Amino acid sequence: MRLTHTRWPQVLQYLQRCRGIIIPTGSTEQHGPIGPIGTDALLAQAIAQGAAERGDWLLAPTLNLGPAQFNLGFPGTVALRASTLMAVVGDVLDSLAVQGFERFYFLNAHGANIAAVNAACQDFYAQWSLGRRSTKAPQCRLRSWWDYPRADQMRKSLYGSWEGMHATPSELAMAMAVLGPDYPHDAQAQAQVTEPPLALPEGFARLHGGDNHLDSASHRAQFPDGRVGSHSALARLEDGQALMEAAIADAQQDIAEFFA
Ligand code: NI
Numbered sequence: 001m002r003l004t005h006t007r008w009p010q011v012l013q014y015l016q017r018c019r020g021i022i023i024p025t026g027s028t029e030q031h032g033p034i035g036p037i038g039t040d041a042l043l044a045q046a047i048a049q050g051a052a053e054r055g056d057w058l059l060a061p062t063l064n065l066g067p068a069q070f071n072l073g074f075p076g077t078v079a080l081r082a083s084t085l086m087a088v089v090g091d092v093l094d095s096l097a098v099q100g101f102e103r104f105y106f107l108n109a110h111g112a113n114i115a116a117v118n119a120a121c122q123d124f125y126a127q128w129s130l131g132r133r134s135t136k137a138p139q140c141r142l143r144s145w146w147d148y149p150r151a152d153q154m155r156k157s158l159y160g161s162w163e164g165m166h167a168t169p170s171e172l173a174m175a176m177a178v179l180g181p182d183y184p185h186d187a188q189a190q191a192q193v194t195e196p197p198l199a200l201p202e203g204f205a206r207l208h209g210g211d212n213h214l215d216s217a218s219h220r221a222q223f224p225d226g227r228v229g230s231h232s233a234l235a236r237l238e239d240g241q242a243l244m245e246a247a248i249a250d251a252q253q254d255i256a257e258f259f260a
Contacts, residue, residue: 001052002059011099014058020103020259021058021096024048025117025142027066027110030074031175032167032227033189034235037076039175040066044109046178047145050248051107051255060096063088067112070213073220082116089120097124097138103259106142107251109171112211117142141258146170148250151243158239162196164230165205166223172232173240174247193225193233200229 001014003021026041036042041064052059068079080088093104106117121140128137146152155163155170163170176183213219220226 001056002049004061006058011058015100018057018259019101020105020255021060021101022048022052022105022107022255023060023092024062025066025106025108025110025113026062026064027068027113028064029066029068029071029077029079029110030167030226031172032230032232033193033225034186034232035167035172036175036179036184038064039171040110042178043145043171043174044107046174046244047109047247047251048107050244051251054248054252055256055259057255057259060092063092063113066110067116067211068110070112070211070216070219071226073216074226082112082119085113085116086120086123089117090123093120093124093138093140097135102136102138104138104140105255105258106140108142108144110211111144111165111209114142114144114210139258141254143251143254145247145251148247148254150246150250154243154246158243159231159234161199161229162231162234164197164200164228165208166211166228166230167226167232168230169232169234170239170243172235173237174243175240176235176237177240177244190233193227193231196231197223197225197227197229204229 024044026044028038028041031039041062045062048059065078065080066085067082068077071077072079127133159169
């Protein structure tokens with residue numbers, strides 16, 4: 001059930017049987033020369049919607065923008081400050097909590113959201129810890145689709161180290177599956193990325209996990225076409241369909257456990 005397509009009496013009825021809601025979190029930022037700018041928002045939305053339909057859970061509107069200042073050197077990127085996302089997440093949680101929601105599941109598709117969303121959840125809990133709220137204390141959980149066991153195993157077996165960190169073949173393959181005929185295929189752009197990008201320096205992924213990058217000029221100088229160690233051209237529609245199925249199945253299982 002998508003919240004946007006639901007009437008308020010239905011939400012009241014839903015709360016009688018479930019106190020959980022799914023909130024997809026994405027980003028609107030460059031995804032290399034051949035990847036759609038909306039990739040992260042589209043994937044978060046599609047995986048969350050697939051899981052919500054199977055589990056008959058309520059799906060909140062997707063938070064389409066996230067911290068992405070490091071990608072501002074690439075046209076089309078729209079970045080929130082981390083503090084803005086924290087404020088938005090805090091307001092979303094407050095709004096839903098006052099109506100009786102108690103379990104908040106963030107289905108994430110953008111590394112830089114992780115720190116901000118988790119920090120906002122800590123501030124949210126503090127209202128109970130400081131004795132300002134007397135209702136039952138809520139719980140939040142954030143999971144990124146690439147942390148799901150089946151999806152993670154599949155992307156590693158498909159692409160190995162060419163999965164890289166950004167504009168990954170797995171995310172572009174999944175975007176193909178989500179967008180279908182609307183995917184912005186471009187033969188000329190494709191021809192420019194038949195060669196793999198520079199491999200990531202030793203230890204890069206560990207130091208820069210969660211998109212812990214520097215400023216946009218440094219970032220573009222280091223990764224001139226926007227691929228961060230990812231061989232985007234390996235993306236295939238069939239793989240994307242299989243990855244989507246794995247991610248949705250993993251998400252459904254994790255959410256069922258969290259909402260129970
Ligand atoms: Ni992405």
